[in-house]
Amino acid sequence: DAGITQSPRHKVTETGTPVTLRCHQTENHRYMYWYRQDPGHGLRLIHYSYGVKDTDKGEVSDGYSVSRSKTEDFLLTLESATSSQTSVYFCAIGGTGLEQYFGPGTRLTVT
């Protein structure tokens, strides 16, 4: 998976609790992305980062925040998880070209 790890790989949490997902890369790529994948909706961009402390919103950013304090780490936080945030979350990395390399995914269930 091109030097990308995601943690945790699986998580079950209760509505209203905060959750943080971590993406770690060893490729030194500038761009990092968080997507969610849901049946009938496909992959949708949540947030992305184009450098340390530089982030921007994607298509479905409401209810999510991100932080990137180091090149290799990109954190996705759900401040107060809701059942609608049950999904599979993918991190991706990329350079200045079009190629994105995806991580193995995190399955999050909010009960």
Add this chain to the structure above:
Amino acid sequence: QKEVEQDPGPLSVPEGAIVSLNCTYSNSAFQYFMWYRQYSRKGPELLMYTYSSGNKEDGRFTAQVDKSSKYISLFIRDSQPSDSATYLCASTSNQFYFGTGTSLTVIP
């Protein structure tokens, strides 16, 4: 209306068949078009990308873009059981937009 629309299938073909996967898009500003393959419970992997209109071939795979009709296609020749996966089309302007994916099964 989604930026990129894709028929979810599922599509089932015999080994050796030619497979045609299709998407449409709505944003005239899209210039780059990508195809990803995703195996079950794995992250997507980039198969190939094309710029603007025309064809691009890579082994058994051919990507085709028709900007006049906003139509994106991926053709797989001599399909193999190992091609069984979900195929995602995508495009980008200032960010990436993906189709919902088409599930393909190639039967030996």
